[in-house]
Amino acid sequence: MEPRATLSHVRExxxxxxxxxxxxxxxxxxxxxxxxxxxxxxxxxxxxxxxLPKGDALPVARVAGIMAAKKTPELVPLCHPLPLGAITVDFTRHDSAVGITATVKTRGVTGVEMEALTAATTAALTVYDMIKAVDKHAEITDVKVVEKSGGKSGDWSLREG
Structure with a gap:
Protein backbone atom coordinates (compact mmCIF):
# COMPACT_ATOMS: atom_id res chain seq x y z
CA MET A 1 0.00 0.00 0.00
CA GLU A 2 1.37 3.39 -1.01
CA PRO A 3 1.60 6.13 1.70
CA ARG A 4 -0.76 9.05 1.16
CA ALA A 5 1.47 12.11 1.57
CA THR A 6 -1.45 14.40 0.70
CA LEU A 7 -3.10 13.74 4.07
CA SER A 8 -2.13 16.41 6.59
CA HIS A 9 -1.49 13.98 9.45
CA VAL A 10 0.50 11.42 7.46
CA ARG A 11 4.18 11.71 6.60
CA GLU A 12 5.81 10.46 3.39
CA LEU A 52 -35.01 10.73 36.88
CA PRO A 53 -33.79 8.16 39.42
CA LYS A 54 -30.21 9.45 38.96
CA GLY A 55 -31.23 13.10 39.27
CA ASP A 56 -31.39 16.13 36.99
CA ALA A 57 -29.72 14.99 33.76
CA LEU A 58 -29.40 18.22 31.80
CA PRO A 59 -27.18 20.26 34.16
CA VAL A 60 -24.95 17.22 34.64
CA ALA A 61 -24.75 16.65 30.88
CA ARG A 62 -24.00 20.35 30.24
CA VAL A 63 -21.05 20.33 32.65
CA ALA A 64 -19.84 16.98 31.26
CA GLY A 65 -19.88 18.39 27.72
CA ILE A 66 -17.97 21.51 28.76
CA MET A 67 -15.38 19.48 30.65
CA ALA A 68 -14.99 17.07 27.74
CA ALA A 69 -14.34 19.86 25.21
CA LYS A 70 -11.43 21.00 27.38
CA LYS A 71 -10.03 17.44 27.42
CA THR A 72 -10.24 16.81 23.66
CA PRO A 73 -6.45 16.68 23.04
CA GLU A 74 -6.17 14.06 25.79
CA LEU A 75 -8.79 11.90 24.07
CA VAL A 76 -7.98 12.42 20.38
CA PRO A 77 -4.23 11.90 19.96
CA LEU A 78 -3.49 14.27 17.07
CA CYS A 79 -5.59 17.22 18.28
CA HIS A 80 -3.75 20.37 19.34
CA PRO A 81 -4.38 21.79 22.81
CA LEU A 82 -6.24 25.07 22.30
CA PRO A 83 -7.12 28.06 24.47
CA LEU A 84 -10.90 27.65 24.48
CA GLY A 85 -12.66 30.97 24.96
CA ALA A 86 -16.28 29.80 25.13
CA ILE A 87 -18.14 26.50 25.33
CA THR A 88 -21.92 26.25 25.34
CA VAL A 89 -24.03 23.11 25.54
CA ASP A 90 -27.78 23.45 25.02
CA PHE A 91 -30.70 21.04 24.90
CA THR A 92 -33.84 20.95 22.77
CA ARG A 93 -36.92 18.96 23.69
CA HIS A 94 -38.52 16.78 21.02
CA ASP A 95 -41.36 14.25 21.33
CA SER A 96 -39.08 11.22 21.49
CA ALA A 97 -35.62 12.76 21.75
CA VAL A 98 -33.33 15.29 23.32
CA GLY A 99 -31.34 17.40 20.87
CA ILE A 100 -27.92 18.54 22.00
CA THR A 101 -26.06 21.49 20.48
CA ALA A 102 -22.50 22.34 21.50
CA THR A 103 -20.64 25.42 20.33
CA VAL A 104 -16.95 26.01 20.99
CA LYS A 105 -15.00 29.20 20.28
CA THR A 106 -11.31 30.05 20.35
CA ARG A 107 -8.78 32.52 19.07
CA GLY A 108 -6.06 30.28 17.73
CA VAL A 109 -4.29 28.66 14.80
CA THR A 110 -6.53 25.64 14.27
CA GLY A 111 -10.26 24.93 14.38
CA VAL A 112 -12.45 23.62 17.19
CA GLU A 113 -14.60 21.08 15.33
CA MET A 114 -13.23 18.19 17.38
CA GLU A 115 -13.89 20.05 20.64
CA ALA A 116 -17.49 20.74 19.60
CA LEU A 117 -17.99 17.08 18.62
CA THR A 118 -16.46 15.94 21.91
CA ALA A 119 -18.75 18.26 23.89
CA ALA A 120 -21.92 17.17 22.06
CA THR A 121 -21.06 13.47 22.22
CA THR A 122 -20.10 13.52 25.90
CA ALA A 123 -23.27 15.42 26.79
CA ALA A 124 -25.24 12.75 24.89
CA LEU A 125 -23.39 9.96 26.69
CA THR A 126 -24.21 11.61 30.00
CA VAL A 127 -27.91 11.90 29.17
CA TYR A 128 -27.84 8.23 28.15
CA ASP A 129 -26.16 7.30 31.44
CA MET A 130 -28.75 9.26 33.40
CA ILE A 131 -31.72 7.58 31.64
CA LYS A 132 -30.50 4.01 31.17
CA ALA A 133 -32.30 2.89 34.33
CA VAL A 134 -35.63 3.89 32.74
CA ASP A 135 -34.83 3.18 29.08
CA LYS A 136 -32.31 0.49 28.23
CA HIS A 137 -33.04 1.00 24.51
CA ALA A 138 -32.21 4.71 24.21
CA GLU A 139 -29.95 5.60 21.26
CA ILE A 140 -27.39 8.26 20.52
CA THR A 141 -27.65 9.36 16.88
CA ASP A 142 -26.97 12.17 14.43
CA VAL A 143 -23.57 13.28 15.76
CA LYS A 144 -22.16 15.86 13.34
CA VAL A 145 -20.57 19.25 12.88
CA VAL A 146 -23.26 21.63 11.62
CA GLU A 147 -21.36 24.90 11.48
CA LYS A 148 -17.81 26.23 11.38
CA SER A 149 -16.30 29.68 11.12
CA GLY A 150 -12.81 31.15 10.86
CA GLY A 151 -9.57 29.85 9.50
CA LYS A 152 -8.22 29.40 5.99
CA SER A 153 -11.06 27.17 4.77
CA GLY A 154 -13.67 29.80 5.67
CA ASP A 155 -17.18 29.59 7.03
CA TRP A 156 -19.87 27.02 6.29
CA SER A 157 -23.15 25.83 7.78
CA LEU A 158 -25.52 22.87 7.42
CA ARG A 159 -28.21 24.74 9.33
CA GLU A 160 -31.37 25.53 7.45
CA GLY A 161 -32.56 29.09 6.92
Missing part, protein backbone atom coordinates in the same frame (compact mmCIF):
# COMPACT_ATOMS: atom_id res chain seq x y z
CA UNK A 13 6.64 7.16 5.12
CA UNK A 14 2.99 6.64 6.11
CA UNK A 15 3.43 7.37 9.82
CA UNK A 16 0.96 9.57 11.66
CA UNK A 17 2.08 12.84 13.22
CA UNK A 18 0.67 16.06 14.63
CA UNK A 19 0.44 18.77 11.98
CA UNK A 20 2.79 21.75 12.41
CA UNK A 21 0.55 24.79 12.88
CA UNK A 22 3.24 27.17 14.11
CA UNK A 23 3.21 29.15 10.86
CA UNK A 24 -0.56 29.62 10.75
CA UNK A 25 -2.23 32.94 11.53
CA UNK A 26 -4.21 33.22 14.75
CA UNK A 27 -7.88 33.95 14.01
CA UNK A 28 -11.22 33.73 15.78
CA UNK A 29 -12.74 30.32 15.16
CA UNK A 30 -15.95 28.58 16.16
CA UNK A 31 -17.66 25.26 15.55
CA UNK A 32 -21.07 23.86 16.42
CA UNK A 33 -21.85 20.16 16.66
CA UNK A 34 -25.05 18.32 17.42
CA UNK A 35 -26.11 14.95 18.80
CA UNK A 36 -29.48 13.38 19.54
CA UNK A 37 -30.54 11.03 22.32
CA UNK A 38 -33.61 9.09 21.15
CA UNK A 39 -35.87 7.70 23.85
CA UNK A 40 -39.54 7.28 24.73
CA UNK A 41 -41.81 10.34 25.17
CA UNK A 42 -42.36 9.60 28.86
CA UNK A 43 -38.58 9.55 29.41
CA UNK A 44 -38.24 12.90 27.63
CA UNK A 45 -40.88 14.20 30.05
CA UNK A 46 -38.88 12.86 33.02
CA UNK A 47 -35.68 14.46 31.69
CA UNK A 48 -37.22 17.91 31.32
CA UNK A 49 -39.07 17.62 34.65
CA UNK A 50 -35.75 16.69 36.33
CA UNK A 51 -37.46 13.56 37.63
Missing amino acids: DGSAHMVDVTGKAETSRAATATATVRTRPEVVEMIFRAD
Whole structure:
Protein backbone atom coordinates (compact mmCIF):
# COMPACT_ATOMS: atom_id res chain seq x y z
CA MET A 1 0.00 0.00 0.00
CA GLU A 2 1.37 3.39 -1.01
CA PRO A 3 1.60 6.13 1.70
CA ARG A 4 -0.76 9.05 1.16
CA ALA A 5 1.47 12.11 1.57
CA THR A 6 -1.45 14.40 0.70
CA LEU A 7 -3.10 13.74 4.07
CA SER A 8 -2.13 16.41 6.59
CA HIS A 9 -1.49 13.98 9.45
CA VAL A 10 0.50 11.42 7.46
CA ARG A 11 4.18 11.71 6.60
CA GLU A 12 5.81 10.46 3.39
CA ASP A 13 6.64 7.16 5.12
CA GLY A 14 2.99 6.64 6.11
CA SER A 15 3.43 7.37 9.82
CA ALA A 16 0.96 9.57 11.66
CA HIS A 17 2.08 12.84 13.22
CA MET A 18 0.67 16.06 14.63
CA VAL A 19 0.44 18.77 11.98
CA ASP A 20 2.79 21.75 12.41
CA VAL A 21 0.55 24.79 12.88
CA THR A 22 3.24 27.17 14.11
CA GLY A 23 3.21 29.15 10.86
CA LYS A 24 -0.56 29.62 10.75
CA ALA A 25 -2.23 32.94 11.53
CA GLU A 26 -4.21 33.22 14.75
CA THR A 27 -7.88 33.95 14.01
CA SER A 28 -11.22 33.73 15.78
CA ARG A 29 -12.74 30.32 15.16
CA ALA A 30 -15.95 28.58 16.16
CA ALA A 31 -17.66 25.26 15.55
CA THR A 32 -21.07 23.86 16.42
CA ALA A 33 -21.85 20.16 16.66
CA THR A 34 -25.05 18.32 17.42
CA ALA A 35 -26.11 14.95 18.80
CA THR A 36 -29.48 13.38 19.54
CA VAL A 37 -30.54 11.03 22.32
CA ARG A 38 -33.61 9.09 21.15
CA THR A 39 -35.87 7.70 23.85
CA ARG A 40 -39.54 7.28 24.73
CA PRO A 41 -41.81 10.34 25.17
CA GLU A 42 -42.36 9.60 28.86
CA VAL A 43 -38.58 9.55 29.41
CA VAL A 44 -38.24 12.90 27.63
CA GLU A 45 -40.88 14.20 30.05
CA MET A 46 -38.88 12.86 33.02
CA ILE A 47 -35.68 14.46 31.69
CA PHE A 48 -37.22 17.91 31.32
CA ARG A 49 -39.07 17.62 34.65
CA ALA A 50 -35.75 16.69 36.33
CA ASP A 51 -37.46 13.56 37.63
CA LEU A 52 -35.01 10.73 36.88
CA PRO A 53 -33.79 8.16 39.42
CA LYS A 54 -30.21 9.45 38.96
CA GLY A 55 -31.23 13.10 39.27
CA ASP A 56 -31.39 16.13 36.99
CA ALA A 57 -29.72 14.99 33.76
CA LEU A 58 -29.40 18.22 31.80
CA PRO A 59 -27.18 20.26 34.16
CA VAL A 60 -24.95 17.22 34.64
CA ALA A 61 -24.75 16.65 30.88
CA ARG A 62 -24.00 20.35 30.24
CA VAL A 63 -21.05 20.33 32.65
CA ALA A 64 -19.84 16.98 31.26
CA GLY A 65 -19.88 18.39 27.72
CA ILE A 66 -17.97 21.51 28.76
CA MET A 67 -15.38 19.48 30.65
CA ALA A 68 -14.99 17.07 27.74
CA ALA A 69 -14.34 19.86 25.21
CA LYS A 70 -11.43 21.00 27.38
CA LYS A 71 -10.03 17.44 27.42
CA THR A 72 -10.24 16.81 23.66
CA PRO A 73 -6.45 16.68 23.04
CA GLU A 74 -6.17 14.06 25.79
CA LEU A 75 -8.79 11.90 24.07
CA VAL A 76 -7.98 12.42 20.38
CA PRO A 77 -4.23 11.90 19.96
CA LEU A 78 -3.49 14.27 17.07
CA CYS A 79 -5.59 17.22 18.28
CA HIS A 80 -3.75 20.37 19.34
CA PRO A 81 -4.38 21.79 22.81
CA LEU A 82 -6.24 25.07 22.30
CA PRO A 83 -7.12 28.06 24.47
CA LEU A 84 -10.90 27.65 24.48
CA GLY A 85 -12.66 30.97 24.96
CA ALA A 86 -16.28 29.80 25.13
CA ILE A 87 -18.14 26.50 25.33
CA THR A 88 -21.92 26.25 25.34
CA VAL A 89 -24.03 23.11 25.54
CA ASP A 90 -27.78 23.45 25.02
CA PHE A 91 -30.70 21.04 24.90
CA THR A 92 -33.84 20.95 22.77
CA ARG A 93 -36.92 18.96 23.69
CA HIS A 94 -38.52 16.78 21.02
CA ASP A 95 -41.36 14.25 21.33
CA SER A 96 -39.08 11.22 21.49
CA ALA A 97 -35.62 12.76 21.75
CA VAL A 98 -33.33 15.29 23.32
CA GLY A 99 -31.34 17.40 20.87
CA ILE A 100 -27.92 18.54 22.00
CA THR A 101 -26.06 21.49 20.48
CA ALA A 102 -22.50 22.34 21.50
CA THR A 103 -20.64 25.42 20.33
CA VAL A 104 -16.95 26.01 20.99
CA LYS A 105 -15.00 29.20 20.28
CA THR A 106 -11.31 30.05 20.35
CA ARG A 107 -8.78 32.52 19.07
CA GLY A 108 -6.06 30.28 17.73
CA VAL A 109 -4.29 28.66 14.80
CA THR A 110 -6.53 25.64 14.27
CA GLY A 111 -10.26 24.93 14.38
CA VAL A 112 -12.45 23.62 17.19
CA GLU A 113 -14.60 21.08 15.33
CA MET A 114 -13.23 18.19 17.38
CA GLU A 115 -13.89 20.05 20.64
CA ALA A 116 -17.49 20.74 19.60
CA LEU A 117 -17.99 17.08 18.62
CA THR A 118 -16.46 15.94 21.91
CA ALA A 119 -18.75 18.26 23.89
CA ALA A 120 -21.92 17.17 22.06
CA THR A 121 -21.06 13.47 22.22
CA THR A 122 -20.10 13.52 25.90
CA ALA A 123 -23.27 15.42 26.79
CA ALA A 124 -25.24 12.75 24.89
CA LEU A 125 -23.39 9.96 26.69
CA THR A 126 -24.21 11.61 30.00
CA VAL A 127 -27.91 11.90 29.17
CA TYR A 128 -27.84 8.23 28.15
CA ASP A 129 -26.16 7.30 31.44
CA MET A 130 -28.75 9.26 33.40
CA ILE A 131 -31.72 7.58 31.64
CA LYS A 132 -30.50 4.01 31.17
CA ALA A 133 -32.30 2.89 34.33
CA VAL A 134 -35.63 3.89 32.74
CA ASP A 135 -34.83 3.18 29.08
CA LYS A 136 -32.31 0.49 28.23
CA HIS A 137 -33.04 1.00 24.51
CA ALA A 138 -32.21 4.71 24.21
CA GLU A 139 -29.95 5.60 21.26
CA ILE A 140 -27.39 8.26 20.52
CA THR A 141 -27.65 9.36 16.88
CA ASP A 142 -26.97 12.17 14.43
CA VAL A 143 -23.57 13.28 15.76
CA LYS A 144 -22.16 15.86 13.34
CA VAL A 145 -20.57 19.25 12.88
CA VAL A 146 -23.26 21.63 11.62
CA GLU A 147 -21.36 24.90 11.48
CA LYS A 148 -17.81 26.23 11.38
CA SER A 149 -16.30 29.68 11.12
CA GLY A 150 -12.81 31.15 10.86
CA GLY A 151 -9.57 29.85 9.50
CA LYS A 152 -8.22 29.40 5.99
CA SER A 153 -11.06 27.17 4.77
CA GLY A 154 -13.67 29.80 5.67
CA ASP A 155 -17.18 29.59 7.03
CA TRP A 156 -19.87 27.02 6.29
CA SER A 157 -23.15 25.83 7.78
CA LEU A 158 -25.52 22.87 7.42
CA ARG A 159 -28.21 24.74 9.33
CA GLU A 160 -31.37 25.53 7.45
CA GLY A 161 -32.56 29.09 6.92
